[in-house]
Amino acid sequence: MTPFQRYLVTKTIWFLIAFAVALVANFLLIRLIPGNPVDAIMAQLAAGGSATGEAMKNIYESYMAEFGLDKPLWQQFFIYLGNLARGDLGVSFARSPARVQELILQSLWWTLALQLPAILIGWIVGNVLGALSAYRKGWLDKTVFPVSLFISAMPFYCLSIILLFVFAVYWKLFPSGGGYGYDMNPALNWAFVSSAAQHYVLPFLSLVLVFIGGQAVGMRAMSIYELDADYVRYSRGLGVNDNNIVRYIFRNAMLPQVTGLALSIGFMVSGALITEIVFSYPGLGTLLFASIRLNDYSVVQGITLIIMIMVLIANFAVEIAYGFIDPRIRAATTGER
Amino acid sequence: MAATPQSAGEIGPRGERLGSLYYNTRKVASALNPRFYFSLIVMLLIIGFAIFGPIILGRDDPLITVGGLYDSPSREAWLGTDNFGRDVFTQLMYGTRTSLLIGFLAGIVATAIGLVIGTVAGFRGGNTEEGLMAITNVMLTIPSIVILILISLALNNRSLIVMGFIIGVVSWPWTARAVRAQTSSLKMREHVDIARLAGAGTLQIIVWEIIPFMLSYVVMAFVLQLSAGILQEATLSMLGLGPSDTVSLGIMLQWALLWESVRTGAWWAFVPPALLLTLIAFSLLLLQASIDEIFNPRLRRS
8 A cells, every 4th residue: 555545544544433423422412411302392392382282292203203212322323323324314393394404405505605615715815825924024924914813813703793783784785694685585597696695795704804814824823934944044045046935835834734724624614603693694503593592402413413524524625635735645654643 | 920030040859840940931031022911911901800890890780671772872881781771881891701711711621631631642652642642633523612512402501610611621632632742752851761760650750841841832722722712602602502690792792693783783782792702812812822932932033
């Protein structure tokens, strides 16, 4: 096996282990709810009088049957795995008879369309800005560094709230919430697309600005380290062209940034979920918020599982990309995972 | 600074330890930069605001009604009232207190767990290291907010202590990783060999020969964990899973969103908590960066 193949195999095994841990955690933690989730929701429904006796009986029976909550824990776990394998996440407690996977699929696309471009664009712009400000110093560094530091320290939701207030409420430049106009249905026509685009601007901006800030701060620090390295002095002494030196620096400083991206995806996603809530954007975050308020445990559990899987996959993709761009991994496997 | 020249100059039974502390103190004093002072003073002001504010102003309950729905700022309510007619300024003081306490507790718990796991893994090496780092890396890839959501759902009554504790329990892997890397390199130093030859046990070496030499890293890790803990608490609160029967900065934001203060233009209900959270996170980050600069001369630029 070449070192690169060994790297791929190791990473795949790690991914599978983390995936298994995520499945078990998601299964066990929801069962920490005193009694069991079905009894808990039944008690609340009965107290609130929001469901008729017939509907309650249906939900109760379908849940007991689907999850086998009267069986021992290990059997429940296999039932849970079996349901997952069929892509079935059960029925929503609060919005029965809607299935959890239907609710999640409706919101998943909105979340992906918001977060993927924000993370990618934020990463690229942030790194270029960070490397430039480290290399050029002067006024660029004096403005980029403090501004990036401030923005990256800003919790996503604080920036979101302020953008929402300034641009949507005070100046009324953009709509103040939702994913598209209230009077529309999702369809592929000009009116819908332009309305969706208008609703997209503010949530996207609040995510991308924070990503750019965070990446720029990290890249600047990395580049300063590299600027001081012996190979830079040596190349300068040899009279190597400045542009080439910047290329060396960028390539070396970028590697820890890629690792940083893999490690921070979880934080980014959790911050982005709250951004959706601020803008009532019809993604997973808003669905999660509504489900927590309704004590809709089955939907919450489905969303937490989907988030874990998304983060794990993103992580895995970044690690594989790292294997492609790090020459040391192509040459030999290194000790540090 | 904590160590005065007299006490730092003493040579104890472990001469080199005090010596290094003395050296560090001098280095710190010569390199203290305006950023460090700025962030430290801002943090102290915020802590003072949270602890002494309610006492000085005699506000003993943030949850009593003093006015109507979203009254604008006035002489009585400096920052207006919230959706239930409660005084926003009073809530801000108590909310900051709650957020700081939870963050502080989370930081202590996370740093302690990370320190134990990191030093043991780095010092023991071999299978112990492999095993502990495997757990750490898996914990790192699973988003902690998800675990926090699931745990918080199960807890009907979430006290400050419980919140701080669970946030700390899920956030240690970052510290453990950094500490392990430091320990692996520190254990190769000569003074560790000497201690080993003198018959010191593992625990003794870790406590006296390893941890003192990476204190600056531990302090930086703690500051980061403190800031991350405050933000995690705010995230949970905004999802409706914050501490019960109290007010925190995140809970204030959640109320403001739920009761449409943003869209009705009641800025006083959400701008102050949002700005205060940002200010806390910013000054903690600046504090961490300036400590880094003090101990890491390569980051200093003329």
